[in-house]
Amino acid sequence: xxxxxxxxxxSEIERxxxxxxxxxxxxxxxxxxxxxxxxDAVAExxxxxxxxxxxxxxxxxWVWRAAFRIAAGELKQPRSDRYTDNQLVxxxxxxxxxxxxxxxxxxxxxxxxxxLHHVGGYSAAEIASILGSTRAAVKVxxxxxxxxxxxxxxxxxx
Amino acid sequence: MSDLDExxxxxxxxxxxxxxxxxxxxxxxxxxxxxRSRLLAAxxxxxxxxxxxxxxxxxxxxxxxxxxxxxxxxxxxxPSPTLxxxxxxxxxxxxxxxxxxSTYSSPPAKEGDPSYAWASTIPIxxxxxxxxxxxxxxxxxxxxxxxxxxxxxxxxxxxxxxSVPFPYAERSYDLGSATVRGPEAEEPEGNYSVYxxxxxxxxxx
Numbered sequence: 500x501x502x503x504x505x506x507x508x509x510s511e512i513e514r515x516x517x518x519x520x521x522x523x524x525x526x527x528x529x530x531x532x533x534x535x536x537x538x539d540a541v542a543e544x545x546x547x548x549x550x551x552x553x554x555x556x557x558x559x560x561w562v563w564r565a566a567f568r569i570a571a572g573e574l575k576q577p578r579s580d581r582y583t584d585n586q587l588v589x590x591x592x593x594x595x596x597x598x599x600x601x602x603x604x605x606x607x608x609x610x611x612x613x614x615l616h617h618v619g620g621y622s623a624a625e626i627a628s629i630l631g632s633t634r635a636a637v638k639v640x641x642x643x644x645x646x647x648x649x650x651x652x653x654x655x656x657x
Numbered sequence: 658m659s660d661l662d663e664x665x666x667x668x669x670x671x672x673x674x675x676x677x678x679x680x681x682x683x684x685x686x687x688x689x690x691x692x693r694s695r696l697l698a699a700x701x702x703x704x705x706x707x708x709x710x711x712x713x714x715x716x717x718x719x720x721x722x723x724x725x726x727x728x729x730x731x732x733x734x735x736p737s738p739t740l741x742x743x744x745x746x747x748x749x750x751x752x753x754x755x756x757x758x759s760t761y762s763s764p765p766a767k768e769g770d771p772s773y774a775w776a777s778t779i780p781i782x783x784x785x786x787x788x789x790x791x792x793x794x795x796x797x798x799x800x801x802x803x804x805x806x807x808x809x810x811x812x813x814x815x816x817x818x819x820s821v822p823f824p825y826a827e828r829s830y831d832l833g834s835a836t837v838r839g840p841e842a843e844e845p846e847g848n849y850s851v852y853x854x855x856x857x858x859x860x861x862x
Contacts, residue, residue, distance in 0.1 A: 509681070513677060516677055516680070520673055520675075520676070520677075521670075521671065521672050521673045522668075522669055523673075524673030524674065525668040525669070525671060525673060526668070529668060538674065538676065541673075541676065542676045542679055542680050542683055543683070545676075545677075545680045546680050546683040546684075549680065549681070556792070556794070592667060594664060594667070595664075595667040595668060595671075598664050598665065598667075598668070613661075614665075614668075617661055617662060617664075617665035617668075617669075618665055618668045618669055620669075633836075645661060648661065649660070649661065652664070
């Protein structure tokens, strides 16, 4: 019985992984600008989801929240081997790499709100839930972040 | 589609590294592995949560005329932690309840696992206990008019290892200043209000 339940949970989490991991990985990468952090945060979030199974009522939102919190936690750790992930830029088209670079110029809260909205497709209320913030605060970060991002991108285009 | 949406399209559609096999083999890390700073911030939030359930429990005790409901889950005392079985164990939050209330606390939680407590003016539905979610959806769906369900959740990032098994502090809450909203995606649909107290305090001192 437990084996069956375990297989069902694993199947559901794998389906979730197939649906979300691409956007989630790029969103975390755009937030953290560190491929290792993105790899670790996404893998750890889904591994935790696998372990918790049915205790999670909204697994999609849960893994996004877990991945961003793990990434934010890892970014606070001093790491001598942290590096600018320039290889990432080579693998992307010029507009996308410009976008990734421009996101660096936003504050972490603005960046998180912007990538969760534009890559994750989440509303302000959902982003507030993911980031542990309030809808009003997220709206402010989104507004300021999008404004700042447009300015940076326009400067780059000129 | 906005100009920025168009810019972000490649990030939404580009494939990412496939880590599924690694995830299946991965041994999830305990919460503290992701940084001391999370634990420090967590201490504040945990005190908030601890205080919140005490105050809410007192605030919601009906004044008169309510009989104790048939208790499917029983009014539980907080279970004892089994410290000998795990290096770090946290007691779940505990709602004091009172006449006319059913209460429930989740079992002691190992570091990295969430814990929660509920109090309800109707019997807590057994399916919610078995389901193990932070919010009791079936109980909420059965609430009559003027019924109340109180939930408290302590999430892994809110534990503080230096205060095992469960840090406690007296703090008062004014429900008049609580955030009030309708049900959101994670909660059952229905015509009811959600009062949130404590959660926005993360990061305050």
